[in-house]
Amino acid sequence: MSAAGSAPRLYWPAQRQRNRGVKGLLTVVAAFLALYAYLFPGLISVSGVAKFSQSWLPLVLVSMAQAILMLAGGVSLAIGAMVSLGAVIAATTMAGPLGVAGGAALVMVAGLVTGAACGIVVVRLGLPAIVVTLAASFIVGGAALLILPRPGGAIPAWLSDSLAGETPVAALLVILAVVLWKLYLATPLGLSLYAAGENSVAAYRAGVPVDSARIAAYAVSGLLSTCAGLFVAAQTGSGDPVIGEAFTLNSIAAAVLGGVGFLGGRGAMRGAVAGSLLLSVMINVMYFLGFPPVAHYIAQGLIIVGAVALPEFTARRSSP
Amino acid sequence: MTPAPTLAARGVSKSFFGNPVLRDVSIALHPGRIHALLGENGAGKSTLINILSGALLPDEGVVEIDGRSFRGLNPRDAHRAGVAVVQQELGLTSQLSIAENIGLGALPRRYGLIDYRCLARRARAAMDLVGLDEDLATPVGDLPLGRRQMVEIAKALFREPRVLILDEPTSSLSAHEVETLTSLLDRLCAKNVAILYISHRLNEIMRVCQHVTVLKDGVVTADRSIEGVEAADLVRLMVGRDTGHLFPAWTPTTDRDPIVSVSGLSAGVLRNIDISIRRGEVLGVGGLVGQGQEDLLLSLYGALPASARTAEFNGRAKLPSSVRKANALGLAYVPADRKREGLHLIHNIGWNLMLPSFARAFGLSLRDRTKERALASALADRFTIKGDLTRQVQALSGGNQQKVALAKWTPAEPQVLLLNDPTRGVDVETKREIYALLRRLAGEGKAIVLSSSDTPELVHLCDRVAVMREGRIVATIEREALSEEAIVAASMGADLMRTAA
């Protein structure tokens, strides 16, 4: 990145400053990862990492999709439907004449366009994001059902094998997603997200392209969601028109867990990524601890609240 | 023959919901001239600069840049044409670093990415101009108000503007920072920048500006060179009549027993503070901005977890542990940042005035609207808040918002008033009213703690001034010894005093 290591230091120190809010969570996540590795030593191997990152990747992508919107002062209840849309487009096109490249392009375009459409409605018409995206979830979900009325379709086996086989491609994809996000945030449009989210009037007066930043956020969010759908389809080898449903609430949980605020401009993407990691690793840890389902539910509730409340509780409050 | 104005408004009118705010206003900003815009709270100053900078569109009239008239000017066009505005206290993004904030809206880029190297260099240069020595990467949310104001100014300078508009830039600045700013303005002026300067501090205007436009109720009442004008004349133009002295006569109070005394107070940045507040006095709290003044007020108010060796509040031997307990002990607090801490901007004025009463009342009793209206009207009259009280507070001008923040505590009849910079952004006339009110309250035996960045205010109004530095009270200056020099000396530190002595 051209930005790194400039003479009067700015980029990395500014990055470091943004770590402050997520330190507590990062500690909790690290502890859970360590516990997981202790319970299941097989994790520390190529295929261990491969398998774990495969189950984590879709959640990271949707959590990022949600966090972008929340940073921009929005929220989406359509994430799950967008994942389903991505999955069914992939499963109906990739094995056909369009091929993998054509199918992937179609998935991305669908995500960008649908996301941007939501963004335009929310931003230009000034409608509350939560209901617009609720409506969008029905529209997009309906479209997914039209494309593929029941689970089926196919993904070429080589694609499934390379994305979700024994090699940790998924882990690389997580890294790629984070790097791309860093790059996006290093563009004027990306950085504007924070200003537009925190105080859009002031940002507008300061010449920040507020509306474009927010609409772009919706588009990027849509893109990430449908890409998550593509990966899910590859991972499962086929499409399912309702596969994404659980992602909507999970993405919100991960982002909020990661300290991304609901009112815009608060928090950082690394928090959302860590939040999604915690949600994902928690499932495996509880399995290896031998918890029965009832204990799963109770423990999950406790861990989620604890991960948020503990750092908050121990941090000395410096403002009223 | 003066050169063509860089930025001008011609015959501009603007009304909000049918209420005319500006009527046929013209103003011309010339290069190399510092132009003052004066007016009471609500006169239309901010509205005018919003029009000049493209943030609002006028109903009638045009904005001209270099003689070219613009109909639908927007902020980006204005920026491109070299117009930069220092908004007061609202424009920053708290999570981003100082440098990123300074660059926002005009970020240097390379290959489509932000050029952080260039940004750092140029932001540092802009910060040096205004005397900001903080780390470039510090999130703006970490900065105290006064420093944020300096960031706002640096942000305007970053764009190397040809026209610089400053809306009350000094209202949260310390004397030292004001010095830095004025010399900076002189230098910019020498570089042919056109400057529009809004302030309610007349001495600053007299010192800095060369030309003045006075607005009263949305109409220009004067547009002239400042040479030969007296401060009193300006006040008359703004207010429309002769006014008395700004500061009320100071009379020593007889009632001297402490109502609050605390020793060994620690909280936030505070370290081991001893303080006692007496009935009938105005106790000033001074010092450079951000030395713990706010934490002191908040910890006395129960809003900041605090510990003390001994504490005595109105006969009770404990620090209040919550705001409610403090209220019950007769304390009230008026915050400095009225928009974030003092007011509910989206609610109407009457509602805001009644909120402390709502907080005290039994929750499920029925509200008496008639009584509420009568009380709110009486408060509005007393604090000269004009007009309809069903408007949202955010539609009020800054000064009038401050009046609401003050007025809302009156029905609670507090014994101890903790005031954090209460006259920031308040016009002279209102200031005079507030000062008179404070002295009157003191005369009634109330205790008043006045933290202020406006040193003359401390000198003329207070019985004693406690000067803070790095979380401690470094000096308490009694009335007899009070002077601006004494306060500044104490706030700059003992070393300085020793060398000075």
Next chain:
Amino acid sequence: EAAAAAKCMKGDRKPPFTIGWADIYSVPTWMKETQGTIEKEVDELKKQGLVSKLVVTDARGDANTQIQQIQSMIDSNVDAIILIAGSSSAPGRVIADACAKGIAVINFDSLVDTDQVTAKINTDSEQWGASAAKFLIDAIGGKGKILVLNGPAGISVSDDRRKGAEPVLKANPNVTILAETNTAYNVAPAQEAVTNLLFAHPEIDGILSLGGALSAGAVLAFDKQGRKQVPITGENARQFLELWKAKSLKSWATMQPNWLGAFATYAAVQALTGKDVPAFVKIPLPIIDNSNIDQYLAKAKDFPADGYIYSPYDQKLFDELLAQK
């Protein structure tokens, strides 16, 4: 030395076995009942020294979580995995992985598309739809206007049942479908939908309800609006069976027996101990009609109020089912 007869089996696993039960969502009552039959079977097998442990996971209705949990089961090297799939397509690859590692994989109720499993156990959903449609058409005398109530759109079970009904409906052109609904297999949404349809359609001759508690909702809707009850198909939900009796309905019901869970457990152990297990075990649909409804209702108090009254089962039945070709 046991021969590795069943699919996926390598013959390298010794009793007592660890069984992994990958539940898709353990909270609904149907699932709780299924869980009960599994636990009972495991207790039985423990006594015989064949099973040492039952590991249960709950994917909370999310097929992606289920994949993750099955992966954990593979990682912890369980000997068998029994599962109800959260999606007919999603867990295919992870299940194939398990199969490749010599784990006995028994899939029941909601099936996956892959054939890389030891066995699939289920009733025939298409046959379910066809039989229900046949009953209804007979009950309304071969002609009339009907409503079709179906489970959620986009999942294979509801789609298969509807598909099974289709040819039967096609063959009877005098039967017209007034409206179709897709709701969760629950009372409240079905009652809401049917009530709305009642007002839109003054004449309704029968209701083809394809499972779950949909029928109870429909009956309640007719009852509340004071409409005369019409012939209706259904499933073995206790509430529906009780309404059937109370309102003297002209009805027919079948079921997805909860003991499929117990049977899957049994089959897994059979495969692990080297017995042959057919790749697909088709469970004949038990039928409830006026001839035997009283027998079912007599057992009602043994079942939860919002539960399903399933047909009796024992090991003999399991052995017979496994022996069928």
Next chain:
Amino acid sequence: MRSTETVRFPKFQRRTLLMSRPFLTVLIVAALWIAASFAKPGFGAFGHLRYLVELGAVVGLAAIGQTFVVIAGGIDLSVGAIITVSAVGVPLVSFAGDESGAFAALITLAAATVIGALNGIGVALLRAHPMIMTLAMATFLQGLLILLAGGSAVSAQSPLLEWLGSARPTGVPAGVLVWAVASTLSLIALHATPFGARVFALGANSLAATLSGVNVRSTTVAVYAISGLTAGMTGLLLLGMNGQGYVGIGDPYLLSSIAAVVLGGTSILGGSGTYAGSIPGAVLLVTITALITVVNASPGWRSILFGSLILALLLVSGRESRRR
């Protein structure tokens, strides 16, 4: 001082009422009903409209608590789970001496209120984000349901529930009566008491509220407790209407309670709004659902139609005014 009073508090303008979100939402509902009854004979029958209002009562009751919480600047994602727990839990607290079922109902409501209050305590004291706290609470309750559900072979019917589900005193469904009473009380609490003012203060700016002496903690706990209580009432009403509680009975009401609140003009950002809007908002939602049910189309198209209708109505009923 008459004259200043009228300057200070100008007479209520008719235009203000006509432009208000609640009123617009009522108009939309009315328009929708008229249009639908022309398109689908039977849709506009008295019995059907009455039924829609009855269904609206279910969503509307859940939306009471949601409105309080949203105005206070939070959100309650546990209403669905609380509804389910209440509906499923009634048989467990039923006992022989309780002929009418009133005690069982009271115990259930108390339990629901306590659950809600726990949410509030988490938000206020642990400073957990409302979404996180209530989501975690929903997770807890799911665990609780595994223990509760399926274990009860007792039928839940009692005269009280029977009455709730099917009685129609003077032609009005009992659920609608309960809803009307609860709505009136909530509107009074929200707009005519100091407590209500504190709720608005909390949502608009909690820091300023604290510094103004508002007891933010107790207000927070109270709003979530109210949400628990109304969710409990929703659970009982659903139990009465369906004759049987089951796991998942509350699920559809989470999003619909939020949608009703926002469609009624309450800002999801907190601090402004009114329950008066949520009432038509709730009826609007069930009306749209009813319309979709009677339209013949494939599931995909029906879903698309549903989403588009919500969007279109949102466009009509007004836009969120920009903050700050």
